Amino acid sequence: MSPTPRTATLFHDVRPFGGPAGDLIAVDGVLVDELPEGVAVERVDGGGRLALPTLVDAHIHPDKTSWGEPWYRRRAAAGIADHVAGDVELARSLPTPVGERALRLMSHAAALGTRAMRAHADVAPAYGLAGIEGIAEAAAKLAGIVDVELVAFPQHGVVRAPGTAELLAEAAASGLVSHVGGIDPTGFDADGGREGDQLGLVFALAEKHGLGLDIHLHDRGEPGLAVIRDIAARTRAAGLRGKVTVAHAFAVAGLAGRELDGTAELLAESGVALTTVALGETTVLPFRRLAERGVTVGLGSDGVRDSWSPYGDADMLHRAWLAGWALDARLDEELEACFGVAADGGAALMGLPAADLRPGSPADFMLVEGECVPQVVVDLPRRDLVVRAGRVVARDGRLVRSGPLEAR
Numbered sequence: 001m002s003p004t005p006r007t008a009t010l011f012h013d014v015r016p017f018g019g020p021a022g023d024l025i026a027v028d029g030v031l032v033d034e035l036p037e038g039v040a041v042e043r044v045d046g047g048g049r050l051a052l053p054t055l056v057d058a059h060i061h062p063d064k065t066s067w068g069e070p071w072y073r074r075r076a077a078a079g080i081a082d083h084v085a086g087d088v089e090l091a092r093s094l095p096t097p098v099g100e101r102a103l104r105l106m107s108h109a110a111a112l113g114t115r116a117m118r119a120h121a122d123v124a125p126a127y128g129l130a131g132i133e134g135i136a137e138a139a140a141k142l143a144g145i146v147d148v149e150l151v152a153f154p155q156h157g158v159v160r161a162p163g164t165a166e167l168l169a170e171a172a173a174s175g176l177v178s179h180v181g182g183i184d185p186t187g188f189d190a191d192g193g194r195e196g197d198q199l200g201l202v203f204a205l206a207e208k209h210g211l212g213l214d215i216h217l218h219d220r221g222e223p224g225l226a227v228i229r230d231i232a233a234r235t236r237a238a239g240l241r242g243k244v245t246v247a248h249a250f251a252v253a254g255l256a257g258r259e260l261d262g263t264a265e266l267l268a269e270s271g272v273a274l275t276t277v278a279l280g281e282t283t284v285l286p287f288r289r290l291a292e293r294g295v296t297v298g299l300g301s302d303g304v305r306d307s308w309s310p311y312g313d314a315d316m317l318h319r320a321w322l323a324g325w326a327l328d329a330r331l332d333e334e335l336e337a338c339f340g341v342a343a344d345g346g347a348a349l350m351g352l353p354a355a356d357l358r359p360g361s362p363a364d365f366m367l368v369e370g371e372c373v374p375q376v377v378v379d380l381p382r383r384d385l386v387v388r389a390g391r392v393v394a395r396d397g398r399l400v401r402s403g404p405l406e407a408r
């Protein structure tokens with residue numbers, strides 16, 4: 001049996017992070033210092049473009065999206081329960097099956113330079129496991145282009161929505177999900193007034209099936225912080241360090257000074273990560289300070305053109321722009337940190353190697369016209385070329401679908 005022939009691609013005249021022009025050489029999906037002898041080399045001219053790591057969407061809901069569908073007229077909503085009702089109404093009204101809608105959105109994200117995503121799929125009696133199956137189907141079609149982690153997310157509550165616990169157990173055993181989700185265990189999911197222990201249930205499922213946890217937490221102030229302390233304690237007790245994420249964590253966004261540092265210390269010690277979606281000034285997490293104190297923080301799109309919101313476009317570079325806008329980032333290091341949370345924060349969250357364009361790192365990058373990273377975050381240039389594992393997977397914002405990719 002002959003060994004698999006090695007493939008090499010030389011990307012000529014590119015400027016990693018806006019530095020001096022040079023070559024990036026990818027061999028078998030990894031960047032190397034120099035071309036090995038005796039390999040066939042494909043050559044791609046970068047035309048002096050910036051090379052930047054491709055990005056990670058740490059929190060997205062592809063099952064909820066109406067991206068590419070007829071415009072949806074949203075009704076007023078006063079809280080999570082109203083939004084949940086809107087989700088069901090929208091899902092029933094859309095002509096396209098969930099798997100196709102998810103694929104459309106995820107393909108769009110990949111073509112704009114998303115190399116990996118953690119996708120939440122609603123699990124509720126209203127849908128069964130259709131969301132999980134649809135996103136899993138889309139992820140399979142995008143294998144080798146975008147890595148997908150899937151969260152079984154009880155958006156309607158576990159205590160509030162009888163039948164959800166059984167569906168979560170089915171999802172956890174399905175082999176399709178990497179994480180079990182959760183939502184406001186003492187806020188939204190306690191509003192039904194029924195006895196129940198959402199956190200106990202989802203931690204038990206994660207332990208039983210060797211899965212991670214990713215829990216939505218919208219509650220602010222002390223009620224939210226109490227849940228974070230509870231999640232941290234359960235994470236340590238269950239030995240799930242590094243496998244638990246709290247999404248949004250608006251309670252942490254409201255902290256400053258010693259209180260923020262104390263919470264950061266607790267999260268870092270317990271191995272609990274956070275994700276933020278940069279909705280606005282009062283909800284975006286202070287990710288630089290958290291990261292400095294050892295907390296893993298990823299950035300995500302959240303819902304994209306769903307019943308909750310007409311906004312969002314699954315473009316993680318635009319999401320970095322939004323984070324900068326929300327935090328009033330002016331200084332170059334602040335704008336670079338916005339890019340960094342989208343590139344490295346999400347990669348750390350998903351346990352992926354950093355795509356830092358150094359030899360030995362994955363050949364995952366995008367080429368854009370521009371000057372330097374802060375300027376790119378502000379100007380949002382077109383993604384001229386997206387490279388995954390050394391292979392060109394998208395050009396000019398569209399996936400390259402077939403065949404060996406032609407060199408320029």
Ligand SMILES: [Zn+2]
Nearest residue numbers: 120216302303
């Ligand atoms: Zn979410």
